[in-house]
Amino acid sequence: MYRKLLKKLNANKVRSKAEYKLEVSPVIDEMVTSVKNIVGESDDIVQRDFVIGKELKATLFYVDGLADENGIETKVIKPLLHFTEDAVARLKGDALLNHLTKEVTNFIEFSIETTYDDAILPLMSGETLLVIDGIPKFILLETRSFNQRAIEEPESEIVVRGPRDGFNEVLHTNVMLLRRRIRDPNLTVQFGQIGRRAKNDFALLYVKGIANMELVEEMRYRISCIDTDNIEGTGGLEQYVEDNVLSPFPQLIRTERPDKTTSHLFNGKVVIVLDGTPFALIAPLTFEEYFKSPEDNYDRWQISSLYRVLRYAGAFIAMFLPALYIAMVSYHQGMIPTTLALSIAGSREGVPFPAFVEALLMEFTIELLREAGVRLPRPVGQTIGIVGGLVIGDAAVRAGIVSPIMVIVVALTAIASFSLPAYNISITFRMLRFGVMIAAAVFGLFGIVISYILINIHLVGLRSFGSYYTSPYAPYYFANWLDLVIKAPVTVIKKRKAEPKTEDPNRQV
Known part of the structure; x- marks a missing residue:
C-alpha cells in the first residue's frame, strides 16, 4: 500500500512543481512582482525598498513577528547602504553578489537560491529574502526571531526524582535538549517537511550503529507517503505512520521528556520531533513499555x-x-x-x-x-x-x-x-x-x-x-525479562531489548 501511495505522491509533486515554477528574471521589478503574487495580499509580509550606492535597487521581504527587525536594520540594511558607488559600478553579477554577501553576512548565516520554490518557504519560516537588481538569484538571510515558551517541567509525565526539563513547541530547542544529553557524533538528526500547504518542519533522530537502518528507512518511507495539507500535531502524524489505525492500542510512544527519549534512542529506536508540539514520537512500541516510567x-x-x-x-x-x-x-x-x-x-x-x-x-x-x-x-x-x-x-x-x-x-x-x-x-x-x-x-x-x-x-x-507488540512475552525472550515486571540491577542488564532489532545488541560489556 505504501509503495503505491509513494508513486502517486511523487507524480503529484512533479505536476505541482511544473505548474508552480517561474523563471527568475534579473529585473528587480519583475522579481518583486512575482514574489508579491506568490505570497498574496498578506499584511504581515513586510517589503522594504532601498538603494545600494546611488543606483542599484534592492528589496527586502520578511514576515512581521517571525523576523528580527532590529537585526535586519543593523546587520543587513546599514552595511548595504555603506557601499560606495565605485564598488557597485566596478563589480557585476556573481562578483557583486559574492562581495555583498561577504560584507553583509559577517554575523548572519545566508544561502543563495535560484528558484521561487526554494526561496518562498524560508521566507514564510522567518528568514529574510533579499533581491537585487541585475542578479537573478535570491539571498536568504537567517534572521528568525520569535517568542517561545520556556523549558519547563512536563505536566503529563511527573517524576519525583529526575530531570525537570521538558520539550516545548520549538523544533530546534527540542533537538538541542537531546543533543545536550547525547554527545555521540553517531546521533543523526535529519530535518524534513510534511504537508503540501502547512509544510510542518520535523526532525528524524536515531543513533547510527545502534538503530537498525531498515527501521530508519521504513520510517522515512512512511513519512514520505503522507500527502495532506496539514499535520495536526503528533496525534495526526501517529495515525498516518502506524501499522493498524483501527486498533485501540497506541503503536508509538509519545513523551514530553528528553531523558525518556534519550533512553529509547540508546535502545535502537527512532524518534520524530515535530515543530509546534511538545511531544516526541518514538517507534517502535511494545506493550510492556507502557508500564515503565522514567523514574524507574x-x-x-x-x-x-x-x-x-x-x-x-x-x-x-x-x-x-x-x-x-x-x-x-x-x-x-x-x-x-x-x-x-x-x-x-x-x-x-x-x-x-x-x-x-x-x-x-x-x-x-x-x-x-x-x-x-x-x-x-x-x-x-x-x-x-x-x-x-x-x-x-x-x-x-x-x-x-x-x-x-x-x-x-x-x-x-x-x-x-x-x-x-x-x-x-x-x-x-x-x-x-x-x-x-x-x-x-x-x-x-x-x-x-x-x-x-x-x-x-x-x-x-x-x-x-x-x-x-507483545515482545518479550510472545515471542519469548528470557533475557529481556530482567527489565520487565521485575527490574534487575543495572549491572546485570547487559543486552538491549530483542525488539526492535539493533546493530549493536550489547548495552554494556
Missing part, C-alpha cells in the same frame, strides 16, 4: 520493581474489576464468601437497578467528571473532580440508586487507571472496560475470559514497525 531509572531496582508490580495490578483492576463485580453479583454468587455475599446483598437492598446498570451509571458519571475536570481551568477542574465525585457518590447512595460497595468498586477502578505512567494507554483500558462489562453482564465469568482471550489475540497479531 533513578530509583533503586527494588523500589522500581515494586512500582511496576503495582502498575500491572492497577492495569488489571482498571480493566476487569467492575466486570468481575457484575459477574459475581449477577451469576456466580456461590463463588463469593458467605459473609461478603451477605454484606453485598444487604448493601444492595432497595437498589432498583441490576448490577450492570448500576455499574454503567457510575462509570459513565466518573468519565463525565474526569472530562469536565480536564476542560475546566486547572483550579476549578481539580475542585470539580474531587467535590463532584464525593457529592454525587454520597447523594446516589443516600437516594438508593447505587450501593455503597459499587461506589467503592468504581472509585478503586478510577484510582487504578491513574497509576499507569502513560495517559493514552489508560484511556484504552477505560474504553475496553465498557466492552468487558457488557460481556460480563451477558455471559458472566465466561464473558470476561472470552474478552481477555480476544484482547490477547489482537495484541499478539499487532505490529509496530515490524516489531512484535
Whole structure:
C-alpha cells in the first residue's frame, strides 16, 4: 500500500512543481512582482525598498513577528547602504553578489537560491529574502526571531526524582535538549517537511550503529507517503505512520521528556520531533513499555520493581474489576464468601437497578467528571473532580440508586487507571472496560475470559514497525525479562531489548 501511495505522491509533486515554477528574471521589478503574487495580499509580509550606492535597487521581504527587525536594520540594511558607488559600478553579477554577501553576512548565516520554490518557504519560516537588481538569484538571510515558551517541567509525565526539563513547541530547542544529553557524533538528526500547504518542519533522530537502518528507512518511507495539507500535531502524524489505525492500542510512544527519549534512542529506536508540539514520537512500541516510567531509572531496582508490580495490578483492576463485580453479583454468587455475599446483598437492598446498570451509571458519571475536570481551568477542574465525585457518590447512595460497595468498586477502578505512567494507554483500558462489562453482564465469568482471550489475540497479531507488540512475552525472550515486571540491577542488564532489532545488541560489556 505504501509503495503505491509513494508513486502517486511523487507524480503529484512533479505536476505541482511544473505548474508552480517561474523563471527568475534579473529585473528587480519583475522579481518583486512575482514574489508579491506568490505570497498574496498578506499584511504581515513586510517589503522594504532601498538603494545600494546611488543606483542599484534592492528589496527586502520578511514576515512581521517571525523576523528580527532590529537585526535586519543593523546587520543587513546599514552595511548595504555603506557601499560606495565605485564598488557597485566596478563589480557585476556573481562578483557583486559574492562581495555583498561577504560584507553583509559577517554575523548572519545566508544561502543563495535560484528558484521561487526554494526561496518562498524560508521566507514564510522567518528568514529574510533579499533581491537585487541585475542578479537573478535570491539571498536568504537567517534572521528568525520569535517568542517561545520556556523549558519547563512536563505536566503529563511527573517524576519525583529526575530531570525537570521538558520539550516545548520549538523544533530546534527540542533537538538541542537531546543533543545536550547525547554527545555521540553517531546521533543523526535529519530535518524534513510534511504537508503540501502547512509544510510542518520535523526532525528524524536515531543513533547510527545502534538503530537498525531498515527501521530508519521504513520510517522515512512512511513519512514520505503522507500527502495532506496539514499535520495536526503528533496525534495526526501517529495515525498516518502506524501499522493498524483501527486498533485501540497506541503503536508509538509519545513523551514530553528528553531523558525518556534519550533512553529509547540508546535502545535502537527512532524518534520524530515535530515543530509546534511538545511531544516526541518514538517507534517502535511494545506493550510492556507502557508500564515503565522514567523514574524507574533513578530509583533503586527494588523500589522500581515494586512500582511496576503495582502498575500491572492497577492495569488489571482498571480493566476487569467492575466486570468481575457484575459477574459475581449477577451469576456466580456461590463463588463469593458467605459473609461478603451477605454484606453485598444487604448493601444492595432497595437498589432498583441490576448490577450492570448500576455499574454503567457510575462509570459513565466518573468519565463525565474526569472530562469536565480536564476542560475546566486547572483550579476549578481539580475542585470539580474531587467535590463532584464525593457529592454525587454520597447523594446516589443516600437516594438508593447505587450501593455503597459499587461506589467503592468504581472509585478503586478510577484510582487504578491513574497509576499507569502513560495517559493514552489508560484511556484504552477505560474504553475496553465498557466492552468487558457488557460481556460480563451477558455471559458472566465466561464473558470476561472470552474478552481477555480476544484482547490477547489482537495484541499478539499487532505490529509496530515490524516489531512484535507483545515482545518479550510472545515471542519469548528470557533475557529481556530482567527489565520487565521485575527490574534487575543495572549491572546485570547487559543486552538491549530483542525488539526492535539493533546493530549493536550489547548495552554494556
